[in-house]
Amino acid sequence: MLTFEVLKKLILIAYRKLDQDGYFQKYFGIDCVDGYLPGELGEDIESVLYINLRKENLFPIGKKLSDYTEDDLFDVLEFLHDHCSKGTEGEYHNWNNCGVHYVKFDDQEGQKDFRKEINPILSEYQGGYEISEHGEILVLADMGLATLLEADLPVKDPANINDKVEAAIIKFRSHRSTITNRREAIRDLADVLEFLRPQIKGKIVNQDENDLFNIANNFGIRHHNQNQKTGYDKPIWYSWIFYFYLATIHAVLRLIDKAK
DSSP: OBOHHHHHHHHHHHHHHHHHTTTTHHHHOEEETTEEEOBTTBSOHHHHHHHHHOOSSOOSHHHHGGGOOHHHHHHHHHHHHHTOOEEEEEEEETGGGOEEEEEEEEHHHHHHHHHHHHHHHHTTBTTOEEEOTTSOEEEOOOTTOHHHHHOOOSOOOIIIIIHHHHHHHHHHHBTTOOHHHHHHHHHHHHHHHHHHHHHHBTTBOHHHHHHHHHHHHHTTSSOOSTTOOOOSOHHHHHHHHHHHHHHHHHHHHHHHHHHO
16 A cells, blocks of 8 residues: 555656656647747646646646645646647657657547556555546445446436436545535435336335335435434445445346336
């Protein structure tokens, strides 16, 4: 397991390698021997970072990274992911071995390569983190449950199911997720099951259906009253409830689809 100081050193090495290979030219520009050539974000990158992250003293990254807090580091990594682009066409500027000046780029490939460089490092810090394809730093899935998180739902109902489930997963796994956020994520999955409840009838026995909702209704997830059971280890049980509900949604949707 990496300490935070070692994490920052490894991230800095990876950042400098990507920078040297031109992955930030499109947005950050080029420090050419003939003078700085700005990229799409303009000349004042520090101000751009402040506008996006509401934080000062983050740039230049190579010089400031060693002073970052964990929150600073994760914010900047997400920003870098979104502004990492692989150069596909360019010309080599041989004056003083300046390097390749790219003129065409591929954002998707650049972000993919960024994740390849950064995710193995993040996976060794604390319980493990990763940058998702959408550029969010998330807590790694519990052992054996990654497949469940990545599995496609067998329906296309964005407003009532797909978008809500995806948002709940992000909320639960976010590196900023609090106990309150996690409870809300479980509540969101419970709401999806509530939406599916009319279609569940006849697919599972009534007692199983009642037990399914009793978890959310009686353990301080959806309601707040004196009868709620709240004296349990929330980090452990919230994780169990969340994955139980997510697996149940997948199972119920497949039962509904099979019955059509």
